[in-house]
Amino acid sequence: xxxxxxxxxxxxxxxxxxxxxxxxxxxxxxxxxxxxxxxxxxxxxxxxxxxxxxxxxxxxxxxxxxxxxxxxxxxxxxxxxxxxxxxxxxxxxxxxxxxxxxxxxxxxxxxxxx
Amino acid sequence: xxxxxxxxxxxxxxxxxxxxxxxxxxxxxxxxxxxxxxxxxxxxxxxxxxxxxxxxxxxxxxxxxxxxxxxxxxxxxxxxxxxxxxxxxxxxxxxxxxxxxxxxxxxxxxxxxxxxxxxxxxxxxxxxxxxxxxxxxxxxxxxxxxxxxxxxxxxxxxxxxxxxxxxxxxxxxxxxxxxxxxxxxxxxxxxxxxxxxxxxxxxxxxxxxxxxxxxxxxxxxxxxxxxxxxxxxxxxxxxxxxxxxxxxxxxxxxxxxxxxxxxxxxxxxxxxxxxxxxxxxxxxxxxxxxxxxxxxxxxxxxxxxxxxxxxxxxxxxxxxxxxxxxxxxxxxxxxxxxxxxxxxxxxxxxxxxxxxxxxxxxxxxxxxxxxxxxxxxxxxxxxxxxxxxxxxxxxxxxxxxxxxxxxxxxxxxxxxxxxxxxxxxxxxxxxxxxxxxxxxxxxxxxxxxxxxxxxxxxxxxxxxxxxxx
Numbered sequence: 001x002x003x004x005x006x007x008x009x010x011x012x013x014x015x016x017x018x019x020x021x022x023x024x025x026x027x028x029x030x031x032x033x034x035x036x037x038x039x040x041x042x043x044x045x046x047x048x049x050x051x052x053x054x055x056x057x058x059x060x061x062x063x064x065x066x067x068x069x070x071x072x073x074x075x076x077x078x079x080x081x082x083x084x085x086x087x088x089x090x091x092x093x094x095x096x097x098x099x100x101x102x103x104x105x106x107x108x109x110x111x112x113x114x
Numbered sequence: 115x116x117x118x119x120x121x122x123x124x125x126x127x128x129x130x131x132x133x134x135x136x137x138x139x140x141x142x143x144x145x146x147x148x149x150x151x152x153x154x155x156x157x158x159x160x161x162x163x164x165x166x167x168x169x170x171x172x173x174x175x176x177x178x179x180x181x182x183x184x185x186x187x188x189x190x191x192x193x194x195x196x197x198x199x200x201x202x203x204x205x206x207x208x209x210x211x212x213x214x215x216x217x218x219x220x221x222x223x224x225x226x227x228x229x230x231x232x233x234x235x236x237x238x239x240x241x242x243x244x245x246x247x248x249x250x251x252x253x254x255x256x257x258x259x260x261x262x263x264x265x266x267x268x269x270x271x272x273x274x275x276x277x278x279x280x281x282x283x284x285x286x287x288x289x290x291x292x293x294x295x296x297x298x299x300x301x302x303x304x305x306x307x308x309x310x311x312x313x314x315x316x317x318x319x320x321x322x323x324x325x326x327x328x329x330x331x332x333x334x335x336x337x338x339x340x341x342x343x344x345x346x347x348x349x350x351x352x353x354x355x356x357x358x359x360x361x362x363x364x365x366x367x368x369x370x371x372x373x374x375x376x377x378x379x380x381x382x383x384x385x386x387x388x389x390x391x392x393x394x395x396x397x398x399x400x401x402x403x404x405x406x407x408x409x410x411x412x413x414x415x416x417x418x419x420x421x422x423x424x425x426x427x428x429x430x431x432x433x434x435x436x437x438x439x440x441x442x443x444x445x446x447x448x449x450x451x452x453x454x455x456x457x458x459x460x461x462x463x464x465x466x467x468x469x470x471x472x473x474x475x476x477x478x479x480x481x482x483x484x485x486x487x488x489x490x491x492x493x494x495x496x497x498x499x500x501x502x503x504x505x506x507x508x509x510x511x512x513x514x515x516x517x518x519x520x521x522x523x524x525x526x527x528x529x530x531x532x533x534x535x536x537x538x539x540x541x542x543x544x545x546x547x548x549x550x551x552x553x554x555x556x557x558x559x560x561x562x563x564x565x566x567x568x569x570x571x572x573x574x575x576x577x578x579x580x581x582x583x
Contacts, residue, residue, distance in 0.1 A: 017171055017384060018384055018385050019170065020174075020268075020561050021268035021269070021558075021561055024385065026382060026383070028379055052493060053488075054490065054493070061269075062387045066378070066388045068381070068403065069375060069378035069382060071388075073382055073387075073388060075386040075387070077268060077269055081174075082170070082171070082174075083172075083175065083556070083557075083558070084174060084556070084557035085436055085478060085507065085509055085557065086478050088487055088489070090171070090173045091171050094487050095487070097487070097488070098493045
């Protein structure tokens with residue numbers, strides 16, 4: 001199976017607070033082909049995200065594909081609200097790190113669903 | 115269509131009518147307006163100049179302690195540019211969520227700055243409208259006691275009396291209503307308390323009869339200024355135009371453009387879901403939005419729908435002080451110590467517990483180089499770097515106690531007793547052999563909604579005058 005890193009395919013990979021109790025992740029693509037490749041591959045499915053971050057799927061409050069922006073977007077609930085003692089990312093702006101190295105199958109293969 | 119079915123002209127407006135709003139900054143005061151693109155916007159003679167000044171992104175500290183995270187100098191700078199342009203053009207200026215938090219003191223601060231600027235520049239007399247958003251704890255307590263639940267957002271349980279008691283300050287999010295009321299009363303400058311970002315821009319559009327769906331979307335697309343344009347450039351101005359049929363937004367910095375991708379990508383920015391936006395009075399449904407490239411630097415949007423709320427509920431934000439805070443920092447280079455860093459931290463925590471007991475303070479060890487930023491969500495937490503920095507945060511009811519908890523929690527890492535450690539002259543490296551006072555720690559105690567009988571109920575409005583000596 002040939003793979004490429006998500007960071008080589010996506011135009012933007014970011015995270016940011018969505019209110020004080022949630023962090024939202026956006027993965028945006030330059031063109032439709034890349035967007036389709038990644039969303040159909042399953043590497044950013046609810047199950048895959050839950051495995052990457054080691055969180056139950058119940059913490060993923062939203063998961064959408066947003067065609068106008070060629071974007072895959074998901075939102076997770078925080079265990080500590082932003083800026084409260086114990087939180088080390090007040091803006092939620094560095095939580096996307098683990099997404100960069102996701103291996104995306106580029107020969108049409110789907111990753112085995114967990 | 116029969117004659118009887120045809121919409122009467124009396125209920126429509128000419129499609130050629132527009133309302134154009136210039137937005138110079140997505141968070142007024144947080145970083146100064148870039149004036150070049152703002153001047154380009156002013157030259158295009160907008161009908162209003164509007165900006166949002168609030169954000170919960172700055173954490174619970176500013177709301178809890180009733181301070182701004184933005185410096186006074188930058189707040190004055192931005193207000194000065196907006197005020198002079200709006201007075202010269204003779205168009206209203208609206209600023210919402212004054213001073214980051216939108217508390218009463220921040221509204222008063224901005225009103226005072228506007229008055230002072232009017233004096234400084236010898237401006238002709240004009241009217242300032244303003245409103246407050248702070249909510250009395252007694253009001254919320256009465257609601258809870260009457261069984262009118264303060265509903266939790268984002269999985270929070272309903273607000274209880276203990277959490278309310280732990281809250282220092284609480285603001286409600288205004289909708290369009292106080293802005294419309296103040297425009298009706300002839301305000302030339304409006305300084306708003308805490309408000310939904312989109313309401314600041316939607317209010318003048320709704321007041322002029324534009325469809326609510328488009329008007330709220332208009333606010334949503336403009337509120338972050340140049341964040342809806344590309345390439346990335348912060349604090350640059352954008353210009354919007356609403357008609358009866360569409361919303362258009364254009365980038366003013368010559369290097370920037372509003373593209374379908376940039377505007378759509380902003381529509382999803384810092385919100386859980388790109389399809390719905392909630393505010394006091396209802397929400398907009400953006401599932402049917404269509405984005406088109408109107409010209410090289412302008413995107414046109416159609417299709418957002420307004421859905422009125424069944425019950426009027428205002429969002430509340432509240433913050434409470436946790437305690438005084440000190441910070442310490444240590445470095446670690448020994449691979450064995452790194453592998454056993456949790457044992458080192460446990461040792462230090464044990465020493466604090468021996469001195470102060472297990473409760474009555476908070477002690478956090480944040481391990482940079484392992485999983486400081488993602489915590490338990492860090493996939494690489496079992497493969498730490500070759501050196502670590504541990505930031506120690508101690509929070510207690512007094513500064514003296516916070517300092518001592520922090521000092522023990524930091525210095526005792528130096529004396530940690532790991533069985534097989536080779537280095538016996540000190541377990542950690544100190545950049546500074548001291549602990550440092552930090553601002554008090556606060557937490558978000560309230561992220562809830564409260565039922566209101568009237569959308570103006572929590573937002574008293576006022577008028578005053580400035581200029582004209």
